[in-house]
Amino acid sequence: MKKIKRIDLWRWMIIAFVGSYLLIPVFAMLEFSTRGAPGERSADAWTAIPTFPKLLSSVYSSLQLAVVVILAVVFILVPTMIWIHLRLPHLRRYMELICLLPLTIPAIVIVVGIAPTYRVLYQIFGSSTLTLSFVYFILVLPYSYRSISASLFSIDSHTLSEASRSLGASTIRMIAGVIVPNIKVGIMSGAVISIALVLGEFTISNLLNFETMQVVINLLGKRDAATSVAVSLAALIFAFVLLAILPTTNRSRSSKLKTNRKAKVAKYE
Amino acid sequence: MQNKERAISLKKFETNSLFRKIFPYLGVVPFALLALFFLIWPTLVVVYGSFQNLEGGYGFGSLIEVVTNEKYLNGFKVSIKLAAYSALAGSILGGLFSWAIANGNREGYFRRLVLAASGVFAQFGGVMLTFAFLATFGFNGMLTILANSYFGQNILTDASWLYSLLGLVVVYTFFQIPLMLIVFLPAIENLKPEWKEASESLGGSTTNYWLRIGAPILAPSFLGALLLLFANAFSAYATAAALISQGSPIVPLQIGFAISGEVSRTNPGISKALAVGMILIVVVVMFGYFKLQSKVSKWVKS
Amino acid sequence: MSNVIEVRLIGLSKSFGDVQALNNFSLDMAKGELVALLGPSGCGKTTALRALAGLQPLDSGKIIVHDKDITDLPTNKRNMGMVFQSYSLFPHMSALENVEYGLKMGFRKVSNTERQKKSKELLDLVDLASHMNHFPHQLSGGQQQRIALARALAISPNVLLLDEPLSALDAKVRSQLRDEIRRIQLEVGTTTLFVTHDQEEALGIADRVGVMKKGVLEQIATPAQLYDKPATSFVAEFVGLTNPIEGEVRNGKINILGQEIEILPGSVTSGKAKALIRPEAISINKESNANAQVLTISFLGAMLRVLLKLNNGSMITAQLPSSENLNYRIGDQVLIRINPFPVFAKEL
Numbered sequence: 001m002k003k004i005k006r007i008d009l010w011r012w013m014i015i016a017f018v019g020s021y022l023l024i025p026v027f028a029m030l031e032f033s034t035r036g037a038p039g040e041r042s043a044d045a046w047t048a049i050p051t052f053p054k055l056l057s058s059v060y061s062s063l064q065l066a067v068v069v070i071l072a073v074v075f076i077l078v079p080t081m082i083w084i085h086l087r088l089p090h091l092r093r094y095m096e097l098i099c100l101l102p103l104t105i106p107a108i109v110i111v112v113g114i115a116p117t118y119r120v121l122y123q124i125f126g127s128s129t130l131t132l133s134f135v136y137f138i139l140v141l142p143y144s145y146r147s148i149s150a151s152l153f154s155i156d157s158h159t160l161s162e163a164s165r166s167l168g169a170s171t172i173r174m175i176a177g178v179i180v181p182n183i184k185v186g187i188m189s190g191a192v193i194s195i196a197l198v199l200g201e202f203t204i205s206n207l208l209n210f211e212t213m214q215v216v217i218n219l220l221g222k223r224d225a226a227t228s229v230a231v232s233l234a235a236l237i238f239a240f241v242l243l244a245i246l247p248t249t250n251r252s253r254s255s256k257l258k259t260n261r262k263a264k265v266a267k268y269e
Numbered sequence: 270m271q272n273k274e275r276a277i278s279l280k281k282f283e284t285n286s287l288f289r290k291i292f293p294y295l296g297v298v299p300f301a302l303l304a305l306f307f308l309i310w311p312t313l314v315v316v317y318g319s320f321q322n323l324e325g326g327y328g329f330g331s332l333i334e335v336v337t338n339e340k341y342l343n344g345f346k347v348s349i350k351l352a353a354y355s356a357l358a359g360s361i362l363g364g365l366f367s368w369a370i371a372n373g374n375r376e377g378y379f380r381r382l383v384l385a386a387s388g389v390f391a392q393f394g395g396v397m398l399t400f401a402f403l404a405t406f407g408f409n410g411m412l413t414i415l416a417n418s419y420f421g422q423n424i425l426t427d428a429s430w431l432y433s434l435l436g437l438v439v440v441y442t443f444f445q446i447p448l449m450l451i452v453f454l455p456a457i458e459n460l461k462p463e464w465k466e467a468s469e470s471l472g473g474s475t476t477n478y479w480l481r482i483g484a485p486i487l488a489p490s491f492l493g494a495l496l497l498l499f500a501n502a503f504s505a506y507a508t509a510a511a512l513i514s515q516g517s518p519i520v521p522l523q524i525g526f527a528i529s530g531e532v533s534r535t536n537p538g539i540s541k542a543l544a545v546g547m548i549l550i551v552v553v554v555m556f557g558y559f560k561l562q563s564k565v566s567k568w569v570k571s
Numbered sequence: 572m573s574n575v576i577e578v579r580l581i582g583l584s585k586s587f588g589d590v591q592a593l594n595n596f597s598l599d600m601a602k603g604e605l606v607a608l609l610g611p612s613g614c615g616k617t618t619a620l621r622a623l624a625g626l627q628p629l630d631s632g633k634i635i636v637h638d639k640d641i642t643d644l645p646t647n648k649r650n651m652g653m654v655f656q657s658y659s660l661f662p663h664m665s666a667l668e669n670v671e672y673g674l675k676m677g678f679r680k681v682s683n684t685e686r687q688k689k690s691k692e693l694l695d696l697v698d699l700a701s702h703m704n705h706f707p708h709q710l711s712g713g714q715q716q717r718i719a720l721a722r723a724l725a726i727s728p729n730v731l732l733l734d735e736p737l738s739a740l741d742a743k744v745r746s747q748l749r750d751e752i753r754r755i756q757l758e759v760g761t762t763t764l765f766v767t768h769d770q771e772e773a774l775g776i777a778d779r780v781g782v783m784k785k786g787v788l789e790q791i792a793t794p795a796q797l798y799d800k801p802a803t804s805f806v807a808e809f810v811g812l813t814n815p816i817e818g819e820v821r822n823g824k825i826n827i828l829g830q831e832i833e834i835l836p837g838s839v840t841s842g843k844a845k846a847l848i849r850p851e852a853i854s855i856n857k858e859s860n861a862n863a864q865v866l867t868i869s870f871l872g873a874m875l876r877v878l879l880k881l882n883n884g885s886m887i888t889a890q891l892p893s894s895e896n897l898n899y900r901i902g903d904q905v906l907i908r909i910n911p912f913p914v915f916a917k918e919l
Contacts, residue, residue, distance in 0.1 A: 007372070014369040018362055018446060022390060025401035025443065028411040032404035080300040087293045095297075098304050104555040105312060106504030108521045109544040112528060113311025113318075138307045196392040202507035203395075203521075207528055218396045218511055229404055232397035236389060243385035461658040466626055467719075468661075469646040470653040471673030471726055481672070485663050567708060 026236065033230035045226035046234075052224075054216050055231060061129040062213035066198040068133040070191045073144050076137075078187060081145070082179050085152050086161055099145035102138055107203040110135065118208050129210045139204075140197050144190030151186025155179075192246050196239050312548075319545040321538035331538030335546055341523065345546065347434065348503055348519040354438045356498035359445025360453075363498075364491060367450050371457040384454075387447035395507025402440050402512075406431050432513060440508055445498050452497055456490035456565070493561035500554045504547070520547055577602040577762045578730055583622055583632035584786075592618040593629070594786035600730075605756055605763040606791075607777035609770055610809070615786040616766045617734055623764060624732050625649050636729055652723025652761075656735040659719035660707040666718045667703040670694060673726035693721040696755060713744040720752065724759060731756065731763040737772060749776055770810050774798070782806045802837050804847065804917035813847035814887040816909075817919070820844045825916045828862055828881075830909050838916035845917050850876070850890035852910040861904035863887075870896060879907065 036042025050056055084091050102110075114135055125131045157179055164174040180187070202214040213235065221228040320327055335341045370383055405412050408428045416425045430436050460483060468478040506521035513522065520543055527540035578600040585593040592615045600606050608616035621627035623634060625646035634642045641649055652673075660669050670693055673679070674686040681689075694700040697717040707715055716736050723731055733752070737745045753776040756763050767773050773780045774794035781791040782805070790802040801807035818827030825834050825846045832846060855877065862882050869876040875891040877899065889907070899905065 011369045011372055014365045018366040018369075021362070022386070022443065022446065024412070025398075025405045028405035029401050031411045032409075076299050076303070080297050083293070083296040088297065091297065095300075098308065100559075101308060101312075104500070104548075104552050105308075106506070106521070106547055106551060108504065108506045108524050109315055109547055110308075110311055112524060112540050112544045113314040114307065115528065116314060117306065117311065134303065135307050137303060193388060193392070196389055200392040200397070202510070203525075206507075206510070207525060214396045214507070217400075221396070221400060221511070225400070225403070229400045232400050236393070236397060239389045239392075240385055243388045244382055463655045463658040464661055466624075466646070467653060467655065467659060467722075468672070469626070470624055470649075470651055470732070471722070472647050472650065472676040472679065473672070474647055477676065481675075482661055482663075486661075 026233070029229050029233045029236075033226050033233060035226065045224075045230045048224070048227045049231055049234075052220060052227065054211065055220060055227075058129075058211050058213045058216035059231070059235075061211070062199055065129055065133055065136065065212065066195045068130055069136045069140060069194050069198055072133060072137045073140065073190060073194060074187060077141070077144055077190075078148060078180065078183075079175060081148055081152065082157070082175055085157055096145070096149075099141040101141075103142045107139065107201075108207075110138075111204050111207045114204075115208065127210070129205070129212055132205055132208070132210055132212070135204060136194075136198055136201065139201065140190070140194040143193040143197065147189040147193070148183060148186040151183035155182045157182075188246055192243050195242060199235055199239055315541050315544045315548070318541035319538055321541065331542035332545070334539065335542040341520075341543065344518065344520045344523045344543075345550075348521070349550075351434060351437050351441060351519060352499045352501075352503035354434075355441035355445050355502045356495055358438065358442040359449050359498050359502075360491065360495045362442070363446040363449025364453055364494075366446060367454045367457050370450065371454060375458075383450070387450045390447040391444055391451055393444050395505065395509070396511045398440060398443060398508050399511035402431060402436075402443070406436075434518075437509065437512070437519075440512065441502050441505065444508075445502060448501060449494055449498060452494045453490060456487055456494075460486065489561040489565045493558045493565070496554050496558040496561070500551045500558070503554075504551060573602045575602045576600070577604075577637065578623070578764075579633075579635040580619065580623065581633040581635065583619060583634070584630045585618055585622065585627065586630060591786045593622070593632075596632070596783075596786065596788055598781060598788065598791065600762055600764065602762055603760045604778045605753065605765060605776060607765045607767060607773035607780045608783055609767060609773040609780050610783035611768060613785075614783040616768075616783050618786075619783075620732050620734055620764055620766045623730065624651055624653055650726060650728055651730045651732055652726055652728035653732040654716060654719045654723050654734065654736045657739045659736075660715055660722070662707050665704050665706055666699060666710065667691075667694065669707075669718055670703075670722045670725050672722060679726070689725060690721075693725055694718075696724070696758070697721045697751075711744075712740045713748050716740065716748060717751070720755065724755075724761065728761060731761045733763065733765045735767055736765075738767070738769070745772070752776065774810065780810075782809060784809075799912070800835055801847075801915050802835075804915060807847045807915040807917070812850050812888065814850065814853070814889075815845040815917070816848055816881070816885070816887065817843065817845055817883070818916075820916055825914070828907055828909060830911070832909055832911055833913040834916045835913045838914075839918055843919055845919060846914045847917060848887070848909055848914060850888050852912060852914075853887065853889035854908045854910060855879075855889060855891065855895075855899065856906045856908060857898070857903070858906040861906050863905055863907045865899055865901055865903045865905060868896075868899060868901060879905070881907070 033045045034041045034043060036044060081095070084095055118131070118135075121131050121134070160178050160182065161174055164178045169177065199213060201212065202218065205212040206215050206218070213231075217228045217231055220231075319332055320329065321331060370380055373380055402410075404410055406425065406428055407413065410428065413425045413428055416423050424430075431440070464482055464486075465478055468482055473481070504521065506525060509519055509522050510525060524540050524543045524547070527543060576599050578598075580596060580598040583593045583596040584591075590613075592613075594615075596615065596619055598606070598619070608619060610616050618627055622629050622632075625641075625644060629642070632642070633640060636649070660666075661672065664672070667690060670690045671686055674681045674689060691700060691703075694703050697720055699714060699717055699721070702710060702714065702718075707718075710718065719736070736752070737748055740748065749772055752765075765773070765777060774797070777794060779791055779793055780797055782789045782797065784805050790797060790806045792800070792802075797806060797810050801810065807813055816827045818825045820826075820834060820839055820841050820843075823834060823840075824831045825838075825844060826832075827846050827848075834846070838844070863879040866878040866880050866886070869878075870893060873893060875893045875896055877889045877891060878886060879889060880886050887907075
């Protein structure tokens with residue numbers, strides 16, 4: 001016989017209130033984008049999505065951008081972090097500072113300072129949105145750094161690297177084959193947040209006149225509100241599904257046992 | 270070994286040792302280059318450029334203009350108000366929300382979904398966010414229409430409130446709450462059950478616990494999160510840009526306008542001066558945030 | 572330790588899903604007694620302790636303290652001091668503030684001067700008065716637990732509850748602190764329940780030890796009784812080392828290695844069984860009718876541990892005083908004799 005504790009009541013009330021604050025607008029997006037004749041629902045706004053050529057191509061280029069940024073994170077950030085962690089520990093503080101700097105420098109400020117650089121890049125790379133990958137890489141640094149470094153610290157990378165070296169592995173083999181698999185969770189988590197960030201970024205791409213998904217949605221919004229809302233909702237759901245299914249928490253067996261026992265045995269108020 | 274072989278191997282070692290010293294640093298070069306060109310350099314450009322004047326001269330002109338001109342001062346005032354209100358609302362609602370989530374099943378699906386949703390909402394582009402709220406509270410919004418049909422003329426009917434400071438605060442709070450969850454949930458979950466149990470065994474009630482133990486321990490994290498939310502809202506550009514088509518009441522919009530509009534041609538330093546103003550405020554706030562974070566980690570080590 | 576029963580746990584049962592953490596568990600504790608609950612992880616010892624503390628709701632059973640039924644009483648009204656395995660102390664308070672915490676509770680009506688005096692006394696008791704303004708992160712693990720102990724004693728508890736307080740500490744600190752806890756407990760005279768999975772710890776400080784397995788109390792007795800007269804094979808094997816040697820049981824005796832040894836109650840009563848022989852009960856002799864061979868000899872300072880292989884292939888460990896060190900070599904063929912104390916015989 002389970003009594004409903006007073007505290008559970010409070011919990012659910014709070015979750016309901018905040019939940020509605022967050023979900024009602026999302027639901028409204030669905031409602032808005034499916035309005036048809038009075039009293040009817042229609043999928044017109046959704047089916048119209050492919051008819052806006054710029055829309056689909058901008059979605060495509062934003063996704064490409066996300067992929068490039070993730071590649072940069074995996075092939076530049078991760079090796080650099082591992083390298084510093086193992087070989088240049090005295091540089092770690094500086095790296096941490098650099099990686100947290102983007103949090104303190106608002107995107108709008110970055111745009112101001114980066115405009116001249118991008119004028120040059122425009123000459124070299126043209127107007128492809130992929131040029132944004134450079135500055136986006138910087139933007140995702142705080143989030144990726146944090147999750148990867150949490151993973152790096154939780155494994156004993158020094159012992160792992162020494163063990164693999166003593167067995168004859170080359171440096172690259174060691175990094176790719178031994179360290180990386182163990183920090184997979186941190187990398188994934190960083191990658192996933194990067195996707196959300198890239199897909200959601202507007203400020204820099206808008207002011208630098210690149211046509212990313214957000215920019216196009218904004219333009220479209222002035223003409224066809226319903227379809228822009230539909231695309232926004234679709235992007236939102238896509239990002240949500242991605243974050244929900246990818247494994248982003250590392251639960252070792254012992255911690256699982258402990259939390260299970262603690263959760264069952266001791267519920268604090 | 271023979272003397273000759275010895276000499277050769279020694280020489281190799283000498284040249285090698287210089288190489289060996291530099292070699293590790295080569296590993297960080299790609300990253301360093303990216304950081305230099307796309308982070309450090311732009312920041313320097315902004316700071317340097319803020320000293321640019323009317324007609325391209327140099328001096329404090331732009332900076333002075335920014336702190337004395339009514340328009341810009343107002344922009345800072347509104348920005349700060351907006352950031353403060355939404356940070357307060359977001360931290361309180363988000364804090365309660367974090368507590369509610371923390372008390373649930375830590376392995377369960379619900380929590381996982383909530384965290385995933387929060388990750389998305391926190392990064393939720395201002396554009397999409399604006400559309401969501403227009404779809405809810407706009408002139409043709411879902412709730413506006415619902416309220417109209419049930420109550421006739423009511424406070425929601427005139428949807429222009431969405432474009433005022435109040436509207437911005439309501440919209441900003443939408444992405445502040447998930448950010449608060451992401452930042453503050455770990456702090457709440459770090460409250461060891463042993464502390465509550467110890468307090469109880471020593472005779473403390475739930476109130477005693479929260480007053481003397483829970484709140485004091487959470488305070489630095491909460492304040493830090495509050496500061497982070499402030500910096501986040503203060504820096505936000507996209508939402509306002511999408512929502513407000515007329516006028517530029519907040520600093521980010523003013524910067525945007527300054528970059529793309531008339532102002533940049535006559536006085537290129539204005540946008541950079543405004544940017545410097547922003548950096549200063551954000552840096553001070555973030556400094557406070559980092560200080561509080563390190564205080565927390567000192568305790569947690571025990 | 573008096574004869575007055577201070578605590579009665581009667582028929583406690585609790586299950587988590589299909590795991591039975593406590594199965595009709597009963598225990599009496601006399602005033603001033605230190606009872607240790609010993610067992611492997613998952614045996615229910617911590618559940619029992621937490622039930623007594625009020626932190627664990629039960630499916631059934633009664634808890635009586637001081638002749639009062641406190642089964643439904645919330646934790647903060649039970650007046651029981653508790654020390655946890657880790658994170659006992661409040662991290663944002665100094666050692667002194669931690670100790671004072673319980674005394675600051677309004678309902679205790681302790682004046683400021685009284686509170687300060689009592690707290691300082693307790694800090695002296697645990698030998699940490701000089702650290703009273705230090706914070707937990709500035710103290711070592713052992714020091715933290717001592718402060719936690721002082722804090723628990725500050726409220727003059729009816730019962731002191733220690734949940735594996737030494738498990739998270741270094742070995743050396745562990746044995747030192749163990750003796751200190753016992754010393755302090757005897758000085759203050761509080762009825763104490765001490766939970767641990769380390770049998771050396773339990774036997775070393777308790778007046779009585781209760782061995783638990785899967786929610787059931789297998790045996791509760793003094794350390795010596797547990798060691799010499801285990802009631803079940805689990806107790807016999809969990810407490811101290813044993814060597815299982817096969818033999819045949821007949822008429823209350825088991826026949827091993829040509830000797831007839833008495834068996835303890837609870838043993839197998841007839842047929843083939845394994846006698847659980849203590850290492851120190853094995854004597855080695857150099858005689859012609861050898862029945863074992865010396866495999867390894869470990870010199871452990873005060874004693875010698877000898878690994879032997881019996882003629883039937885099984886291996887046993889004997890323990891001798893180290894004075895016998897020079898008498899044997901690896902490879903020697905020796906005669907094993909079992910000292911004729913009653914042993915527990917378990918099934919094959």
